[in-house]
Amino acid sequence: MTHVVIVGASLTGFRVAEGLRAESFTGDITLLGDEPHLPYDRPPLSKNVLTEEHPESTAFRDRSWFAEQGIGLRLNEPAHALDTATRTIRTASGSVRYDELVIATGAHARNPFPDPPAGVFTLRTVDDANNIRTALRTGAHLVIVGAGFIGLEVASSARRLGVDVTVVELEPVPLARSVGTDAARILADIARAAGVRLLCGRTVTEVCGETEVTAVQLDDGTTLACDVLVVGIGASPATDWL
Numbered sequence: 001m002t003h004v005v006i007v008g009a010s011l012t013g014f015r016v017a018e019g020l021r022a023e024s025f026t027g028d029i030t031l032l033g034d035e036p037h038l039p040y041d042r043p044p045l046s047k048n049v050l051t052e053e054h055p056e057s058t059a060f061r062d063r064s065w066f067a068e069q070g071i072g073l074r075l076n077e078p079a080h081a082l083d084t085a086t087r088t089i090r091t092a093s094g095s096v097r098y099d100e101l102v103i104a105t106g107a108h109a110r111n112p113f114p115d116p117p118a119g120v121f122t123l124r125t126v127d128d129a130n131n132i133r134t135a136l137r138t139g140a141h142l143v144i145v146g147a148g149f150i151g152l153e154v155a156s157s158a159r160r161l162g163v164d165v166t167v168v169e170l171e172p173v174p175l176a177r178s179v180g181t182d183a184a185r186i187l188a189d190i191a192r193a194a195g196v197r198l199l200c201g202r203t204v205t206e207v208c209g210e211t212e213v214t215a216v217q218l219d220d221g222t223t224l225a226c227d228v229l230v231v232g233i234g235a236s237p238a239t240d241w242l
Contacts, residue, residue, distance in 0.1 A: 002027035005089060005096055006163050007079045008104030008238075009033025010042070014060050016102050019125050021069045029071045030096060031091070034078035034105075037126055038063060045129040046153035050136070051160050055063070079105070104240075107235035119213035120229045123150055132230060136163050140227035143167075143216055147174030151232035154186065155196045166197040166224055168204055168216070 004020060006013045008203035009031050017029050032206070033039065044067045049055045082101075089096050109122035115173040119140075121132050132154070136142065142158050144169050155165045171177070174191075176184040188198060197224040200217070207229060210214040215225045 002099045003030065003240060004028065004100045004102065005030045005032065005098035006102040006104060007032045007089065008102075009035070009039045009073075009075065010104065010106050011039070011060075012106070013102070014039035016104065017069075017071050019143055021071070026108070026230050027099075029069075030098075031066075031071055031073055032077055032079055032091065033073070033075045034095070035125060035127075036076040038066075038075070040075075040126060042124075045126060046123060046150055046225070047157055048152065048219075049126065049129040050133050050157040057060070066073070082242055103239075105238040105241070108129035108238050109231070110234050110236055111231050112208050112233070113231065115149065117209040117211055118209060119209070119212050119227060120231065122231050123154060124235070132228070135228045136161055138227065139163065141225060142228045142231060143204075143224050143226040144230045145216075146232035147171075147188075147191075147198065147200070148232055148234065149175070149178070152191055152196075154230050154232065155191060156194060159194045160232075166199060166226070167191070168202050168218065168224075169198065169200045170203050172201050174198065174200065 002025045004027060006016050006241050012049055020029060035129055040058040044058045077091045077093055079089050079091055087098050109124040111122050121128060123129060141164045144155055144167045147167045151167055155167050158165045173181055174188050192198060203219045204216045205219050206217040208211055213226060213229050215223050217223050
């Protein structure tokens with residue numbers, strides 16, 4: 001019997017497993033994930049997961065569905081190496097053999113600040129969102145590096161919580177490369193109208209604070225005080241294990 005192993009339990013990995021069963025595949029399916037959570041939807045992480053005191057689960061399906069579909073879940077078990085000669089994946093807790101392999105490990109959030117103090121976050125996982133939500137509940141001053149979709153969505157959510165927000169963006173107009181200059185200017189105006197302070201054409205050169213973040217320094221020498229820093233400058237493919 002054919003054994004399909006899917007490495008990566010986010011949207012793509014989940015949809016592959018779901019699609020195989022929908023197309024009447026009767027072989028074994030194993031879904032490997034590096035998080036302890038059931039496969040879940042990521043877009044709500046920067047929205048209702050941040051703003052709601054007790055946000056609802058964003059899991060695509062409950063655990064019983066996977067059992068009913070005969071999909072083996074191996075969560076909190078990241079892949080460490082791949083041996084294509086023996087068709088074996090080495091994981092954190094052992095190894096698994098496959099007949100067919102799907103690599104769907106997605107991406108890691110980029111963070112150019114090594115060993116940052118407490119209060120510096122990226123947003124990629126549900127645990128990240130929960131940690132940011134907890135930090136923002138203290139009425140903190142938030143600085144966001146990057147005015148892409150993630151950065152501006154976090155800014156909007158933080159403003160809904162009454163948090164003081166400053167966004168630092170390298171480009172002169174946020175999101176221009178994604179939606180075009182005209183639409184980007186409209187989105188920037190909407191953010192400003194909501195109380196978001198946008199500093200464009202600037203970069204963060206230093207994160208200040210020994211045990212907890214206290215400020216960031218910009219390339220023009222400006223210092224911005226903050227209690228929470230969210231870095232939203234894109235992602236890198238999660239292929240280091242290969």
